[in-house]
Amino acid sequence: MNVDDARLTAIGLLTEVHAGLMGRLQPVLAEAGLSEIDFETVIRLARSPHQRLRMSDLAAQTGLSTSGVTRVVDRLERESLVRREACASDRRASYAALTDTGRERLEGVLPQHLQDVESWFTGLLEPQELQAFLCSLRKIRAVVRPCATAGVVENEVPARP
Numbered sequence: 001m002n003v004d005d006a007r008l009t010a011i012g013l014l015t016e017v018h019a020g021l022m023g024r025l026q027p028v029l030a031e032a033g034l035s036e037i038d039f040e041t042v043i044r045l046a047r048s049p050h051q052r053l054r055m056s057d058l059a060a061q062t063g064l065s066t067s068g069v070t071r072v073v074d075r076l077e078r079e080s081l082v083r084r085e086a087c088a089s090d091r092r093a094s095y096a097a098l099t100d101t102g103r104e105r106l107e108g109v110l111p112q113h114l115q116d117v118e119s120w121f122t123g124l125l126e127p128q129e130l131q132a133f134l135c136s137l138r139k140i141r142a143v144v145r146p147c148a149t150a151g152v153v154e155n156e157v158p159a160r161p
Contacts, residue, residue: 024120025113032109033079037062039113041072042081042106045098048152052085052097057151069096081105 022036029039044061045051053061059069073096076082081102087093098106122130141148 021121025116028109028112028116032105034105034109037064037072038076038081039109041069041076041096042098042102045082045096046103046106050097051103052095053151054087055084055094055096058096060147060150063145063148076102 026036029036034042040062041058044058045053055069055073056066059066062069064072073082073084077084080099082096083099085095085097087095125133
């Protein structure tokens with residue numbers, strides 16, 4: 001048994017970094033009245049074409065079940081952060097769309113969130129390290145969460161750092 005295996009170190013470090021970052025980022029989200037999944041949902045809608053996604057694509061992107069994403073959207077809809085829109089071409093489908101209130105809530109939390117991300121994550125890396133890290137993360141995501149960009153047309157993907 002090789003407990004010094006680099007694979008164990010890699011997954012351990014990734015887990016520790018994720019937990020540490022979420023622990024530091026969560027208080028700002030909570031102060032804005034957003035859970036981590038609420039923020040993920042709102043930011044994914046904000047970064048999507050026309051600031052909306054089919055409910056099925058939103059479920060795939062967030063890794064939630066269809067009933068799980070329905071509960072999140074129900075809660076966000078009660079807070080007027082998102083609204084449901086019928087799909088004109090498919091009566092069985094519906095969209096979750098960001099509302100003006102959702103955009104305002106996001107605009108309120110985003111400056112501090114970005115400052116915190118810069119302080120505790122991206123700002124610790126040199127520009128070339130960050131680009132290589134983003135490339136590596138995308139390569140891994142393509143295998144472990146291939147639906148993370150479901151519903152996004154390739155040429156409509158917003159620019160990402």
